[in-house]
Amino acid sequence: MRDARFERVVLRRANLRRAFVPDFAARLTGTTVTDVGRRAKHLVLALSSGDTLLIHLGMTGDFRVESPALEGEPAPADPGTHDHVVFQMSSGFVVTFNDPRRFGAMDLMTAVTYARHPTLSSLGPEPLSEAFTDGVLAAACARRRTALKPALLDQRIVAGLGNIYAVEALHRAGLSPLRKASTIATPTGKPRPTATRLVAAIKAVLNSAVERQLRPEYRSARFRVYDREGEACPTRGCDGRIRRVVQAGRSTFYCATCQR
DNA sequence: ATTGAGACCTGTCGGC
């Protein structure tokens, strides 16, 4: 996408999440992608116009990239049922945004609205960055009264962790999702050993998830505790069973025996 | 201010 220009933008459905600016297609057409980045779960495309195209894939969002020019096809195939936006790029590629459940979002923002974006501007550190340390996590959790697991889903504490990996990280760290978030910090906000373990577990879980995505043969592997209610706990030497509880409206899976 | 519940959306799955 980088250095490619939007030659044609087709909005096949006007009511995706986040209100599209009225002239979405017109403002995008003719601009060039100068940079492609990511922040938390958002895809960030910097444009030559100074605008920023912010994209969130939700849970079922996906991009399909086709190259009619290379394949000698005159036009892209018939759009599928959930093809919501089609980008014809100057590079010859046709990039189609497909999102069956429509939890994805696309927003075209000016420099000012992007800088003041309420969610982006208050995001916590990237979990795989050096900025995400036990000290930072402990300080962020110290005065929270919520349980630990809902705190991990708060993007202001750590950016980009979702329900599944929060669950997996807590299991890996041997920490109960039900304990108060503040228990991983001392009264003065310093990290306890539990905070150190949790940060290491989050990084490990995310790194192995990335690795798995890069290795097709492992992609179908299931998670260790997520969606395994009633099954034996996979922890070595643990004879517990995986339980399911609901916290803040989301499913939590954990082992009450080895997660304390 | 912090927290949680509800809404959004639709494909899938379990139960009758």
Place this chain on the structure above:
DNA sequence: TGCCGACAGGTCTCAA
């Protein structure tokens, strides 16, 4: 077989 409700995900909005 077919229908129907429950459920999953991330984030925004609203209310306690």
